[in-house]
Amino acid sequence: MFEKELEEKLKDHINYFPRKEQAILMCLHEIQNHYGYIPKESLKPLSDMLGLPLNHVEGVVAFYDMFDTESPARHRIRVCVSIVCHFMQKDKLISALKKKLGIEMGEVTEDGRFKLIPVQCIGGCSEAPLFMIDEDTYKFEGEEKLDEILAKYT
Amino acid sequence: MKYLPNILDIKAETTLNLLLARAKKVKTHSIDEYIESGGYKALKKALSMDPKEIIDWVDKSQLRGRGGAGFPTGKKWQFAVQNPPPRYFICNADESEPGTFKDRVLIERDPHLLIEGMIISSYAIGAEKAFIYIRGEYPAGYYILRNAIEEAKSRGFLGNNILGSGYSLDIYVARGGGAYICGEETALIESLEGKRGHPRLKPPFPVQKGLWGCPTVVNNVETICNIPIIVEKGWEEYRYIGPSEYPGPKLFPVSGKVKKPGVYELPMNTTLRELIFKYAGGTLGNKKIKAILSGALDCFSADELDTPMDYSPKGFGGTGTVIVLTEEDNIVELCLKIAEFYEHESCGQCTPCRVGCYEQHNLLKKIIKGDASEKDWEAFVYINKHIQPTSICGLGAVAGRLIRQAMEKFPKEFERYKPTVVKY
Ligand SMILES: Cc1cc2nc3c(=O)[nH]c(=O)nc-3n(C[C@H](O)[C@H](O)[C@H](O)COP(=O)(O)O)c2cc1C
Ligand code: SF4
Numbered sequence A: 001m002f003e004k005e006l007e008e009k010l011k012d013h014i015n016y017f018p019r020k021e022q023a024i025l026m027c028l029h030e031i032q033n034h035y036g037y038i039p040k041e042s043l044k045p046l047s048d049m050l051g052l053p054l055n056h057v058e059g060v061v062a063f064y065d066m067f068d069t070e071s072p073a074r075h076r077i078r079v080c081v082s083i084v085c086h087f088m089q090k091d092k093l094i095s096a097l098k099k100k101l102g103i104e105m106g107e108v109t110e111d112g113r114f115k116l117i118p119v120q121c122i123g124g125c126s127e128a129p130l131f132m133i134d135e136d137t138y139k140f141e142g143e144e145k146l147d148e149i150l151a152k153y154t
Numbered sequence B: 001m002k003y004l005p006n007i008l009d010i011k012a013e014t015t016l017n018l019l020l021a022r023a024k025k026v027k028t029h030s031i032d033e034y035i036e037s038g039g040y041k042a043l044k045k046a047l048s049m050d051p052k053e054i055i056d057w058v059d060k061s062q063l064r065g066r067g068g069a070g071f072p073t074g075k076k077w078q079f080a081v082q083n084p085p086p087r088y089f090i091c092n093a094d095e096s097e098p099g100t101f102k103d104r105v106l107i108e109r110d111p112h113l114l115i116e117g118m119i120i121s122s123y124a125i126g127a128e129k130a131f132i133y134i135r136g137e138y139p140a141g142y143y144i145l146r147n148a149i150e151e152a153k154s155r156g157f158l159g160n161n162i163l164g165s166g167y168s169l170d171i172y173v174a175r176g177g178g179a180y181i182c183g184e185e186t187a188l189i190e191s192l193e194g195k196r197g198h199p200r201l202k203p204p205f206p207v208q209k210g211l212w213g214c215p216t217v218v219n220n221v222e223t224i225c226n227i228p229i230i231v232e233k234g235w236e237e238y239r240y241i242g243p244s245e246y247p248g249p250k251l252f253p254v255s256g257k258v259k260k261p262g263v264y265e266l267p268m269n270t271t272l273r274e275l276i277f278k279y280a281g282g283t284l285g286n287k288k289i290k291a292i293l294s295g296a297l298d299c300f301s302a303d304e305l306d307t308p309m310d311y312s313p314k315g316f317g318g319t320g321t322v323i324v325l326t327e328e329d330n331i332v333e334l335c336l337k338i339a340e341f342y343e344h345e346s347c348g349q350c351t352p353c354r355v356g357c358y359e360q361h362n363l364l365k366k367i368i369k370g371d372a373s374e375k376d377w378e379a380f381v382y383i384n385k386h387i388q389p390t391s392i393c394g395l396g397a398v399a400g401r402l403i404r405q406a407m408e409k410f411p412k413e414f415e416r417y418k419p420t421v422v423k424y
């Protein structure tokens, strides 16, 4: 079962749609926000709430890129590695992030604070190179600014 | 709004002041601001019209879908209403084509334009439930839309018996989970039903069997934002915007090596050259243009700058996305990024697409390292041509296209990676 507060949020999503199962991606976002990833144990209670078989929920989690059942991290940094950012010096952004966090792409910092994730175009290409931290979208404006931004996420 | 994630200050300019009339300003316009500037007038007018008449106006306006395929919107609606209710209306806000960020600007800054467009569209096709499917990477857009829908409900523009017309509509917003393929309309419908985003075989088309097997219209954000403009102006006046064959405003998201990247609203008789040089300020460092990409779809060379930004056979077409690359950019490297994109985004349902995209990427990695043998080259050219047949959806159909065009238009760029050339 989920903690009360999370369960209420999941119920809100489920009651919002005409059909319960439509809330599945909203619920997965909510669970990931809450735990910093999607614990495998959460899938059974979620499938019960949605009235879906467990293997359906597992299949959905595996299909969508944003959901992570493997590595907990308090904050997810999604760095665009797609076409525009690539030609607009994404490598500078990536090496700055790697240096500051001491991790490679796909890894989590030792303290569990950040995970670095390469992603395809996040739809703000005029401001390239771009990255997201959790729900926030940022452009890269040099290392000093990057420090300021990272400091907001504890 | 209680909480809003950090969003970008994307430059937005317009010569027409229609789609970007408000959204050219970097702020989310509230319902009061929207109404003050003439918003929701078109809805009142539409509700006094017969739904059939609205469809007729949209048809006569010659509006074409802005989601990529350029399909006539009025025709799509006509097909849908031939099938019995319940019908559904879906707004495709999955915007994930590389280089595309036009729908984002409309959603984040002028959400009520989209909502007004959705109410009129749903009324026209007789839908009582409508959905917005917004990509998972636009969380701010999600909150903004949820909030705007509440605002619209509180003023009686949504919910039961809208403005006393007897017509009722609810709009629901659903988030994606990071899958480009969910922008394809049938994959989107699957996803909205709570499933994996696997495209369906067409026919049947969504207008026949869409959401839960019912007739469904899927339209792009920008397409829908044209609807209040058509209703307010009337189709005759709308037809005077831009060239007579391709009327209406169009958004062009411009990025890459230009001085003023951003979203431009222009008529479709603009040429690619004007868009880049007159509006987007020309290239960074005044370098020579090498290639222009319409997302991951088509690749144009500097010889093609007179291409009109319309939907004619020789026009730029698609979503209007313009990515500019200049002389120092490597075309083979570009192809590698394109191949990486398609490999990553293939949903894996059809074998030629799944295996083909994987092999195409793999072989290009070898080529760019200089490790490709003549056999690898042959395999690469063969695979590039053969991803297309038997693919269920449009992704498989175009996964080899830009790379093939690049090989034709920039043969020299590929030559130096070939094994017969002596390397120094
Ligand atoms: C692989 C693929 C991805 C697509 N992605 C989008 C998208 O992100 N947004 C969109 O509006 N249309 C997208 N489309 C087009 C939709 O399938 C559909 O044609 C469109 O939403 C119809 O709206 P329109 O007629 O208003 O253009 C995509 C198509 C394919 C084949
Ligand atoms: S063509 Fe590719 S993306 Fe489309 S359904 Fe087949 S495998 Fe999936």
Ligand code: FES
Binding pocket: A080, A081, A082, A083, A084, A085, A086, A120, A121, A122, A123, A124, A125, A128, A129, A130, B098, B099, B100
């Ligand atoms: S390519 Fe990076 S945001 Fe579009």
